[in-house]
Each structure stands twice: as structure tokens, then as C-alpha cells.
Amino acid sequence: MDYKPSEALYSLIIDKLAYARRFNEVEDLLKRAKNENCRLSDEFFYRLIKMYGNVANHPEKAIETLRNMPSFHCWPSVKTFNYVLNMLVCTRQYEIVHEIYMSASKLGITVDTCCFNILIKGLCQHNRLGAAFALLHELPKQGLEPNATTYSTLMHSLCKNGRLDEAFEVYKRMENEGIDLDTVTFNVLISGLCRQGRVDEGLNLLKEMKLKGCYPNSGTYEALLCGFLGKKQFVKAKDFMEFMPLQDFCVADKNSPIFVNGFVCKDPNLATPEDFFFPGLDMPGNTMNKVGSNVTLVSVAQLPGLNTLGISIARIDFAPNGLNPPHTHPRATEILTVLEGTLCVGFVTSNPDNKLFAKVLNTGDVFVFPEGLIHFQFNPAASSAVVLSGLSSQNPGVITIANAVFGSKPPISDEVLAKAFQLDKSTVDWLQAQFWVNN
Secondary structure, rough: OOOOOOHHHHHHHHHHHHOOOOOOHHHHHHHHHOOOOOOOOOOHHHHHHHHHHHHHHHHHHHHHHHHHHHHOOOOOOHHHHHHHHHHHHHHHHHHHHHHHHOOOOOOOOOOOHHHHHHHHHHHHHHHOOOHHHHHHHOOOOOOOOOOOHHHHHHHHHHOOOEEEEEHHHHOOOOOOOOOOOEEEEHHHHHHHHOOOOOOOHHHHHHHHHHHOOOOOOOHHHHHHHHHHHOEEEEEEEHHHHHOOOOOEEEEEEEEHHHHOOOEEEOOOOHHOOHHHHHOOOOOOOOOOOOOEEEEEEEOOOHHHHOOOOOOOOEEEOOOOOOOOOEEEOOOOEEEEEEOOOOHHHHEEEOOOOOOOEEEEEOOOOOEOOOOOOEEEEEEEOOOOOOOOOOEEOOOOOOEEEEHHHOOOOOOOHHHHHHHHHHHHHHHHHHHHHHOOOOO
């Protein structure tokens, strides 16, 4: 009897293909599963839709998959339906949100409060507060009740538009309706107060928050701290920082409007396992370039959970005779180990010695490059090489020497470079016209 793959096997293969961005092959597998009448669950489609939304950045395919689920004899859950709605709101495709919402009954979906919360968030983002409040009044007609998220979303939009008094009216309504107040609710109001320079009122609300058994988080303290700094009350800001509790981790909040050297912390209660996870270092990098190497870096930009931890990692692939050109990491020491092949590596010390420390490495060998020093890696062999590199910063930075000197934007004066390198200007002009590869 012919073997038919199970859902588990389809899930495994599609995960690998999706992370490799081979979505045409994903489509082929889905057609095969359909032809074989393979029973696929809502959870399978939920993961696939997330991959289209997050990995492929292809919301149209996510919508198409949601609509096609019944043809696989699988009806979407409200969780899957809400994910698509939220994806559209987050990408501000408001014109499609209503269309998808209206298809709920056709897909067998009974909408819930979370669904309405997503719609309200979209209306608030679109600055249609009147329509958002009208939708709030629709909840009881659907046999649903608003929750803390519903009201916090409305309060956030009111505060953003400077309508703080109305936001506090919503807060009082929550209390009267017996809705449990959460940290997000208080953070919205405290942030609103601090943006208007009413930091003392924000501190009073912090005390009230604690009395109600609701614990502040990094977002609470960040709002108050920014409030002090905004009023140039630096001594108060310093004193306040001494009372801020430490926490286990500081996941990078890439969407925060606060400018700091690095990233501010995301609310720890909103952290997910995905913040500490990165797939893909098993995949070889593309070495089809001028230097024959490829660096796959996993820093805080790719893995938010690295924030403040002072570490990052990279996979470096080398074609035969491939080179990772001379470069520096201004904020990190680097240690690498050869997983496969042979490498000639080295670094140069600072002035005035400029001494070269070089070594030929084989599989299993380890070498370290001190922070800030110019270093390189070269594959002298006729076969490929792979290394794994650790760096002592969540954001090590890289300066490729040739690119920085001859490829800067705008370019460094050819007169400066001609004198610095003892070259004629025509040679400098030729060098500046080349395409310099980044590490």
C-alpha cells in the first residue's frame, strides 16, 4: 500500500521550507495533501498562516489560506480567524479588515470579544474614535462583554489624542463595571499623564495601582522616567531609578518611541518564547558574491531576547578561496570555532606596533579576536568552510575597512585618501568607483 504522509510530517517539512522561504514548494505540498485527502487540523493551518504573515510577509497568502481551509474539510477556529484580522490591522490594511470580518459566518466563526478588540484597535489606529466607541456599544448586542483590553485600547487612543479626561472617564467606567484593572490599563494612563507633564499625578496613580494589587512593570517605570526627563528633573529621575526593580530579562522593544543607546525593554508580561528563538543557522549562507563569504548574524535585531545580555552569534560560510574581508567590531570581542574546513585567520594590533597575529585553523580549532582590532578570515582550501562565531555584545557592529574608506557616503575626498595612502588621485577615484562588499 502506498505510504501517505501524516499531518506531523507535512508540518515538519513545511516548517523547514517556510523558514527557507521556499513557498512555491509549500504550495506544491499543500496541493498534494489535498489530493491525498490528508486530514489537516486548524492548528496546522494556524501555523502556516503565521508563517505567511511573519516569515514570508505575504498577508495575501495568509488570507487565501484562511478562506481555503474549508476545502480541506477543516473549519478555522476563532483563534486562527483573529490572527488574520490582527495581522491586517497591524499592517494597516484597514480596507480588507471589514471584508474578512464579514466573512466570519461563512467560515463558521462565532466572533468573540477578542475579535471586537482587534476591530476597535484598527479603528483607533485609523483615528476613528467615534466608530470605535460605536463598536463598543455593539458588544452587548452580540451577547459579549468588553474586557480590560477593550477599554485600554480606547483609553490609549484618547490619551494619544490629548483627551486625557475622557480616558479617565473610561477608567471610572471600568471600575463601575467591576472589570479587573491590569498593568496595561494603568500604564496607558500614567503614560498619558507624563506626556502632558503631569508626572506627580502619574506617581500618585502608581501608588493607587499598587494599592489595587496591580504590579508595575518596566513600561510603568519607563513612562515615569521619561516624564521626569521631559521636564528636565534629572535629580528626581536619578532618585526614581534607584527604586526601580531589576528583572530577569529585557526583551528589546523595537517599536518604542523612546530613543536610547540600544533598545528599551518590552513589558516582561508580553514576552513570548519567540522573543528568545531564532531559526536558520542550519541553513548555509549564499557565498555567490565577490568575496565568497556570507555572515548570518543573530544579534538583538534578529533576536530581541538578547537585549542587555551582551552576547550574539553568527554563522560564517566560505566558498573555496572565500574571504571575510578585514573588518572590526567596535563593540565586541569575537571568538570563533571552525565547524568544517580550513581557515587562515588573523588580527592586527593598534599603533605603533601594528603586529599581525595569524594562524591556520582546522575543524574544531578556536581563535579569538580582541575587541576593536582589525581582523580577517580566509579559506585557502578548494572546499567550503563553515565557522560559528560568538561576540561579546548584543549589537557588536561591524566596520568593513575597504568599504568604510573607499565606499563611504558621501565619499571621503580623493585628496585626503591620495595623501593617506600615497596614491595618485586617479587610482583613488578608481577604488571609490568599485562595489565594496560588507561583511
